[in-house]
Amino acid sequence: MDIHIARMTQKYAVEALCWKYEKPYDFYNNVLTTSAIVELLGGGYYAIVDSSCKLIGFFCTGRSAKIPAGDRNAVYIEDCVDLGLGMHPSLTGKGKGDLFLKRILHFIEEEHKGKPIRLTVASFNKRAIRLYKKNGFTKEHQFHYKGMEFITMKRSSAMT
Incomplete structure (x- = not known):
């Protein structure tokens, strides 16, 4: 899988917001709204595209x-690059996550040299947690939000 990082466009934002995941991952489903599109076009989002x-x-x-x-549980106090990510539902659970994550981590480490990277994941998402551990992330904190448990995981920079 040859992948590249591209600028988030309105077309990509609309497409990503329409993705539908199977249970229990349907927690990650979004609703296509104008404010959701604006969020994805706000500058902090990038698209991952194939060749x-x-x-x-x-x-x-x-x-x-x-x-x-x-924030209310003080889990984001340390200065880190916070990372959120999503992969097309048809590609999840097929062993493609490692390359996908490595490409993102390389990009972030080039942009933010020396800074640790932190992500937040729903604790039920064992597939993602395994992938993050494999790539050097360790569990830091846990907290609850809207009846669901989350954990933060951190990785020191320059591990790839």
């Missing part, structure tokens, strides 16, 4: 990658 410019995923850094309850 034919087909959208296969996206990622964001900064505030958009955080869960609001994390």
